[in-house]
Amino acid sequence: xxxxxxxxxxxxxxxxxxxxxxxxxxxxxxxxxxxxxxxxxxxxxxxxxxxxxxxxxxxxxxxxxxxxxxxxxxxxxxxxxxxxxxxxxxxxxxxxxxxxxxxxxxxxxxxxxxxxxxxxxxxxxxxxxxxxxxxxxxxxxxxxxxxxxxxxxxxxxxxxxxxxxxxxxxxxxxxxxxxxxxxxxxxxxxxxxxxxxxxxxxxxxxxxxxxxxxxxxxxxxxxxxxxx
Amino acid sequence: xxxxxxxxxxxxxxxxxxxxxxxxxxxxxxxxxxxxxxxxxxxxxxxxxxxxxxxxxxxxxxxxxxxxxxxxxxxxxxxxxxxxxxxxxxxxxxxxxxxxxxxxxxxxxxxxxxxxxxxxxxxxxxxxxxxxxxxxxxxxxxxxxxxxxxxxxxxxxxxxxxxxxxxxxxxxxxxxxxxxxxxxxxxxxxxxxxxxxxxxxxxxxxxxxxxxxxxxxxxxxxxxxxxx
DNA sequence: GCATATTTGTCCGTATGTATA
DNA sequence: CTATACATACGGACAAATATG
Numbered sequence: 001x002x003x004x005x006x007x008x009x010x011x012x013x014x015x016x017x018x019x020x021x022x023x024x025x026x027x028x029x030x031x032x033x034x035x036x037x038x039x040x041x042x043x044x045x046x047x048x049x050x051x052x053x054x055x056x057x058x059x060x061x062x063x064x065x066x067x068x069x070x071x072x073x074x075x076x077x078x079x080x081x082x083x084x085x086x087x088x089x090x091x092x093x094x095x096x097x098x099x100x101x102x103x104x105x106x107x108x109x110x111x112x113x114x115x116x117x118x119x120x121x122x123x124x125x126x127x128x129x130x131x132x133x134x135x136x137x138x139x140x141x142x143x144x145x146x147x148x149x150x151x152x153x154x155x156x157x158x159x160x161x162x163x164x165x166x167x168x169x170x171x172x173x174x175x176x177x178x179x180x181x182x183x184x185x186x187x188x189x190x191x192x193x194x195x196x197x198x199x200x201x202x203x204x205x206x207x208x209x210x211x212x213x214x215x216x217x218x219x220x221x222x223x224x225x226x227x228x
Numbered sequence: 229x230x231x232x233x234x235x236x237x238x239x240x241x242x243x244x245x246x247x248x249x250x251x252x253x254x255x256x257x258x259x260x261x262x263x264x265x266x267x268x269x270x271x272x273x274x275x276x277x278x279x280x281x282x283x284x285x286x287x288x289x290x291x292x293x294x295x296x297x298x299x300x301x302x303x304x305x306x307x308x309x310x311x312x313x314x315x316x317x318x319x320x321x322x323x324x325x326x327x328x329x330x331x332x333x334x335x336x337x338x339x340x341x342x343x344x345x346x347x348x349x350x351x352x353x354x355x356x357x358x359x360x361x362x363x364x365x366x367x368x369x370x371x372x373x374x375x376x377x378x379x380x381x382x383x384x385x386x387x388x389x390x391x392x393x394x395x396x397x398x399x400x401x402x403x404x405x406x407x408x409x410x411x412x413x414x415x416x417x418x419x420x421x422x423x424x425x426x427x428x429x430x431x432x433x434x435x436x437x438x439x440x441x442x443x444x445x446x447x448x449x450x451x452x453x454x455x456x
Numbered sequence: 457g458c459a460t461a462t463t464t465g466t467c468c469g470t471a472t473g474t475a476t477a
Numbered sequence: 478c479t480a481t482a483c484a485t486a487c488g489g490a491c492a493a494a495t496a497t498g
Contacts, residue, residue, distance in 0.1 A: 081475065082483085096387050103390060107331040159331075161324050277463075288487090
């Protein structure tokens with residue numbers, strides 16, 4: 001058995017290498033990202049190097065590296081000699097984010113001529129997740145699932161860089177979701193609108209899905225702008 | 229005079245604040261970026277923390293921050309415990325970059341209904357620059373100007389985030405230009421193709437410009453792939 | 457396969473510059 | 478204007494991983 005165990009450990013270590021090991025800075029960034037996205041650290045909060053490095057038991061150098069990672073994702077803004085702050089989105093930011101979404105999502109839809117059934121699997125999975133979350137009354141999770149649906153749309157472009165871009169865009173948008181007063185009223189209606197888009201795609205009506213998506217984005221932008 | 233001088237200094241300092249001061253790490257990153265983009269540091273080169281920090285007279289910590297900035301721009305790749313290397317583009321990277329360009333540039337063109345003359349000013353400026361560089365035989369600068377032309381196309385989307393994305397995409401593409409054997413043979417023909425796109429846009433024939441751009445991107449991708 | 461040298465990852469203490477009450 | 482708090486940058490140290498002979 002000892003031999004098998006050695007082999008297992010070796011296999012796991014190899015897998016770990018493939019998964020990409022993470023530096024302390026990346027793990028710290030992941031932790032902070034989670035907190036921010038969950039709303040535990042609201043926008044405009046200043047993050048003190050000293051306090052946080054002390055709390056997490058990492059050096060300030062390492063924490064600064066984590067800050068840089070998150071600043072690049074636009075979750076934090078870095079002001080020279082003043083520190084880092086959780087981003088607060090302006091109306092201009094919001095409009096710009098939707099401009100990017102139009103380019104990416106609509107472009108991805110136009111790129112697909114034939115939508116094979118295997119390509120809408122991710123779409124349907126996100127949809128099912130949203131519906132289940134709605135049944136359970138987890139409205140924030142409904143929002144997350146809806147975002148995953150649109151991430152899947154972007155993924156139709158088949159480009160890693162576009163996928164990453166879309167992830168960052170949606171992470172920024174989540175900063176607005178957090179300050180929405182009534183999550184249910186906002187997120188729930190979009191489930192069925194996503195379902196409609198999914199249905200049209202499965203039926204091969206790409207153009208109709210495209211138009212539905214245009215209306216979706218227009219409505220979502222308007223509603224979010226009003227809430228800001 | 230002393231009073232005036234004091235006032236001048238104060239005014240300049242205020243201006244400097246508006247221009248945005250830069251940290252040491254950012255200046256170091258800028259310096260390295262320039263070297264890499266000029267081809268002085270070829271792809272796959274490993275950058276030694278010790279040697280470079282010593283050469284530039286900055287601490288290792290500061291240099292590491294600069295590395296991280298460039299890694300985010302994908303000019304460097306960071307391998308844990310092995311150091312940073314100048315990125316070498318794979319054929320997959322190249323195809324992906326063109327996929328992004330199609331999404332961004334074609335999407336930007338589709339977004340503009342009426343192309344006011346003031347919006348093509350940047351296009352024409354880049355075009356003139358490319359022609360002048362060709363006259364002077366500065367073929368690398370022709371490539372740079374051509375890239376600026378396509379940056380101006382992306383700018384038609386009117387989105388800061390899209391503009392930044394496009395800048396990064398073109399910076400990556402430049403890494404391939406550097407290894408092209410015959411810059412003239414590659415860059416020169418595209419000047420007139422850009423001119424054609426510009427002409428069509430000025431004439432208000434957006435759809436025709438769109439189609440010309442599709443062919444441009446297809447041809448450029450194919451030619452670069454072959455050179456890789 | 458092993459031992460050694462090199463390089464990176466991480467942390468700490470400190471000095472200096474900057475912003476703000 | 479001063480005082481305080483904080484970010485910036487440096488240099489040194491050691492552990493851990495990697496490269497080399």
